[in-house]
Amino acid sequence: MTGTSGAHRVITVGTRQSSLALTQTGQVIAQLEEICERHGLPYTFQMQKIVTKGDRILDVTLSKVGGKGLFVKEIEAALMAGEIDMAVHSMKDMPYVLPQGLCNGATTKREDPRDCLIMRSGSSLQELPHGAKVGTSSLRRSCQLKNARPDLKLEWIRGNIDSRMRKLETEGFDAVVLAAAGLTRMGWQDKISALLPQDVCVPAVGQGALGIECREDDEGVRELLHLLNDADTDLAVTAERSFLGALNGGCQVPIGAYASIIGEQDGLPMLEMTGIVGTPDGTVMLKEIKCGTDPTALGKDVAEALKAEGAEDILAQYGG
Ligand SMILES: NCc1[nH]cc(CCC(=O)O)c1CC(=O)O
Numbered sequence: 001m002t003g004t005s006g007a008h009r010v011i012t013v014g015t016r017q018s019s020l021a022l023t024q025t026g027q028v029i030a031q032l033e034e035i036c037e038r039h040g041l042p043y044t045f046q047m048q049k050i051v052t053k054g055d056r057i058l059d060v061t062l063s064k065v066g067g068k069g070l071f072v073k074e075i076e077a078a079l080m081a082g083e084i085d086m087a088v089h090s091m092k093d094m095p096y097v098l099p100q101g102l103c104n105g106a107t108t109k110r111e112d113p114r115d116c117l118i119m120r121s122g123s124s125l126q127e128l129p130h131g132a133k134v135g136t137s138s139l140r141r142s143c144q145l146k147n148a149r150p151d152l153k154l155e156w157i158r159g160n161i162d163s164r165m166r167k168l169e170t171e172g173f174d175a176v177v178l179a180a181a182g183l184t185r186m187g188w189q190d191k192i193s194a195l196l197p198q199d200v201c202v203p204a205v206g207q208g209a210l211g212i213e214c215r216e217d218d219e220g221v222r223e224l225l226h227l228l229n230d231a232d233t234d235l236a237v238t239a240e241r242s243f244l245g246a247l248n249g250g251c252q253v254p255i256g257a258y259a260s261i262i263g264e265q266d267g268l269p270m271l272e273m274t275g276i277v278g279t280p281d282g283t284v285m286l287k288e289i290k291c292g293t294d295p296t297a298l299g300k301d302v303a304e305a306l307k308a309e310g311a312e313d314i315l316a317q318y319g320g
C-alpha cells in the first residue's frame with residue numbers, strides 16, 4: 001500500500017447519504033480519479049453510505065441534541081475500524097478536534113463561501129416585506145439577519161437542503177437561508193434569489209470548502225490527498241478554525257469567520273480575516289477584521305480582540 005507504486009488498491013470513501021453529501025463525495029471521487037490518471041496511481045474508488053445519528057433525528061434543533069458532531073461520530077468510527085479509508089465532509093461540519101489517529105488529509109478549493117436567500121419573490125434582502133418569515137437552522141444566520149433586519153421573523157427549519165427548499169412552498173416561508181456552495185454543487189444555483197454580502201452575513205467557519213478525513217498512518221491515502229489539497233483554502237480555513245478553537249464557543253453561540261488571501265508579505269501569503277460573535281437574538285453583534293501571515297496566530301488574534309470587546313460575556317452567557 002505505497003503511494004506512488006505497488007499493487008492496485010480499492011479506496012473506500014465513506015459518506016452520509018443526504019443528496020448533498022452524495023453529490024460532494026461523487027465530485028471528490030471524480031477529482032481523485034483524475035489525479036490518479038494524471039499521476040499513474042493504481043487506485044480505484046468505491047462509495048460507502050453511512051447513516052449518522054444527526055440524520056436520524058431531523059425533528060429537533062441541532063444545537064439542543066449535541067451539535068454537528070452528531071454527523072461525524074459514526075463516520076470516524078468506520079475510519080478507525082478500517083471499514084472506510086477516507087470521508088468527505090463539508091468543512092463547516094468537521095469537528096474542531098479530530099480523534100487520535102485521524103487527520104484532515106485535504107482541504108478542497110473553496111466555492112462561493114456566502115450564504116444566500118431563496119425567496120418566494122424578489123431578489124434582495126431589502127425586498128423582503130416587513131415582518132417576513134425567514135427559515136434557517138443556524139444561530140449565526142438568524143443573529144446576523146435579525147441584526148440587519150430586526151423586523152424579520154426568523155423561524156427554525158431542519159432537514160436537508162432539498163427539504164428546506166420545499167418548506168418555502170409548503171410552510172409559508174417568505175425566504176429560506178442556505179449556503180450558496182451547497183446549492184451550486186447540487187446544480188441548483190438558479191434557485192438563488194440573493195447572495196448575502198459579507199457585511200450582512202459572515203459565513204460559517206470553513207463554509208464552501210470540503211475536508212477529507214483519513215487515518216494519519218495511511219501513507220498512500222495521505223499522498224493522494226496531498227495532491228488534491230488547495231493550499232490557499234487550507235490556509236484560510238486554518239485561520240478560521242483557529243478562531244473557532246480560541247473562542248471555544250459551543251453551538252449555542254452565533255459565530256462566523258471568513259479569511260482570504262489579499263496579498264503577500266515577505267514572500268508569505270497575507271490573510272485578512274473577519275470574525276463575528278453575537279447574541280442569538282441579534283441585538284449584539286461584535287465584529288473584528290485583522291490581517292496576518294500566520295493563520296493560527298491570526299485566528300487567535302481576532303478571537304482575543306472580540307473577547308476584549310465583550311464576546312467573553314456572550315460566551316459565558318450562551319456558551320458551555
Ligand atoms: N449544515 C449542513 C451543510 N453543510 C454544508 C452545507 C453547505 C455547503 C458548504 O458550506 O460547504 C450545508 C447546507 C447549508 O448550510 O446550506
